[in-house]
Amino acid sequence: MPIEPDIARIAATIGDASRLRMLVLLMEGRALTAKELALGAGIEPGTATSHLRRLVDDGLLESTSQGRHKYFRFASEQVAQLVETLMRVAPKRKSLPKATQDDPIRRARFCYDHLAGSLGTGLLATLLRKKWLTPDSAGTGQLLVTPAGEKSLRAFNLDLEELRGRRRQFACTCLDWSERQDHLGGALGAALADHFTQQGWITRKKHSRLVLVSAEGAAHFKRLGIKLPV
Structure with a gap:
């Protein structure tokens, strides 16, 4: 059986x-x-x-x-996605005030090891708009790197072949529980978040998922065309 x-x-x-x-x-x-x-x-x-x-x-x-x-x-990465999905579909506690766009947890946070919140969804929207990434035609939620994306993403010192060889999804959409839009997951999403952190563009609040964007990071994100949370 x-x-x-x-x-x-x-x-x-x-x-x-x-x-x-x-x-x-x-x-x-x-x-x-x-x-x-x-x-x-x-x-x-x-x-x-x-x-x-x-x-x-x-x-x-x-x-x-x-x-x-x-x-x-x-x-595995799939466990993190499962927990994120539960957070997305779970009913909100009536005792808590309704989340607003200026709530830090909605503006920018980590979803396990990749960016989420409006910063994360803005990042994916920009990569798709620039046609660095394109959805897999099979409709599986997987994302493909275009030739233009290969060239541009390597400028971030990313080893795309190494990322593709990891024991996890390379690039995929992950529906954001607060924004109800997709952010970028997988090895590529994690690598970009790590790069932004190493460059000092973002910092992670200690013992928290919250992300703070530095002045330098805000300038770089603006040049990339990423709409930053207010």
Whole structure:
């Protein structure tokens, strides 16, 4: 008999409130210890251990030991996309004020390791408008780099062949939960975000997904034609 994905098992794993809070914490893109995840999820370390074991057993997280500590991170890019999708479709809490365009989390943030928010959607819109990227005709959400894009993206010191050889999607659309538009995911999206960070165009707020754009970065983004969040 063909082996089918056990969707019910994964749904039950993610459906636990404590485990889901841990997954949301890991959307920062940093590997976290069991203690940090327990604190962030508001549970005891002993309880966190059993939750983390289930997340690892079900292929959602992976762990790495370093010295006395064990660090946990997403097992794959697809897990981050799954959490982002849940954030997008989940109903908003009525007790919270409605998000507005000037909310920092909407202006610019990381979606795991690539840019999201209006900065992220603006980046993808610009790359498509300049015809550096083009949607795959198969309608799979994958993006192809055009000849013009190959030349222009290499100017950012990106090794496109190396990025294509990674064990993840090369370039894909990722529907942004706050903007309801696509931002750029995959290895290419992560590489561009890393390049912008190394150049000092953006900085990441400590222990947060929030992104701040420097004055130098704002000038570069403007020259690229990227509409910056106000």
